[in-house]
Amino acid sequence: MTPFAETALWAVALTALAHAAGFFIRGAFGFGSNLPIVVATTWLLGPHHAIVLVILTATFAQAQLFPQGIRHADWPLVLRLVVGVYIGIAVGTYIFVSLPASALAPILGALVIVIVAMDRLRLIQRLAAVVDLSGRALTAALSVVSGFVGTVSGGGGIYFLAPFLRHMCPTPLGFRSTNLALSGVFIFGRVAFLAVAGLVDATTTIEALLLMPAALLGGWAGGRWFRRADPDRFFKALSAMLLAGAVLLIGRGLI
Numbered sequence: 001m002t003p004f005a006e007t008a009l010w011a012v013a014l015t016a017l018a019h020a021a022g023f024f025i026r027g028a029f030g031f032g033s034n035l036p037i038v039v040a041t042t043w044l045l046g047p048h049h050a051i052v053l054v055i056l057t058a059t060f061a062q063a064q065l066f067p068q069g070i071r072h073a074d075w076p077l078v079l080r081l082v083v084g085v086y087i088g089i090a091v092g093t094y095i096f097v098s099l100p101a102s103a104l105a106p107i108l109g110a111l112v113i114v115i116v117a118m119d120r121l122r123l124i125q126r127l128a129a130v131v132d133l134s135g136r137a138l139t140a141a142l143s144v145v146s147g148f149v150g151t152v153s154g155g156g157g158i159y160f161l162a163p164f165l166r167h168m169c170p171t172p173l174g175f176r177s178t179n180l181a182l183s184g185v186f187i188f189g190r191v192a193f194l195a196v197a198g199l200v201d202a203t204t205t206i207e208a209l210l211l212m213p214a215a216l217l218g219g220w221a222g223g224r225w226f227r228r229a230d231p232d233r234f235f236k237a238l239s240a241m242l243l244a245g246a247v248l249l250i251g252r253g254l255i
Contacts, residue, residue: 002203003207007044014041015045016211018040018041019037019215020218021037021218024218024221025222026058026061027219027221027223027225028222028225029176029179030177030178030183031183034054034055037054038051038054047104052200053204053208056191056207056208057215059187059191060208060209060212060215061212061215062187062188064216064220065219066180066183069177069180069184070181072174074168075181077178078178078182081139081143081146081182083140084140084141084142085146085147085157085185085189087147088146088147088148088150089147089148089151089186089189089190090193091147092148092149092152093190093196095151096152097197104152107152109247112243114149119163122163125163128167134168142161147186151190158182162179172226
């Protein structure tokens, strides 16, 4: 029952720092906290521990951030995505529970590379030139894949959808608000499925609560930064960091 009983104090400190930095990203853009945190803390805690911990932390922190998205979110779009997202989460949870840590790390790295490549190559924008992105079939497919990817990788579900959401919500306020609303859908669904799978226990819950000051401070600072941010430059830097971490994760799994 002792929190972080098998983790060195310096590793706990780095884990808190990673959560503060990750939730700065979520506070600024409405999404994107989990994946950088998982990439960083997998090295410190192992993939399963890192992913369950960040999902619990994000669930608690979302209580602070979710209300910021209520007023300006595109709720019809969010509701169209919910069913597919939960189907993807259910399948992803089964895969996540079934895989050993040694197999999960390189899969996580590969998923990160795919997510970042889709964003930087602007595949969704190119698809929009030939396909109606608001169509039910495409929306359902994107939501299922997003729920699956976000669950198996511990984050990145909204990052996977980001190009699509940027197209559907062209204003920065609408984009951020819709991300905050959809992130709530993701996080609450994922923690519910993990609880059913027996992966949420008292020790991990206490660990997540201990990380909350760092997460809340990061989210607050990110929200203030949002008012004067340059999203394009920020996302380029974030993509570079994620790719570097993904390559390291794949290499770790192959050693």
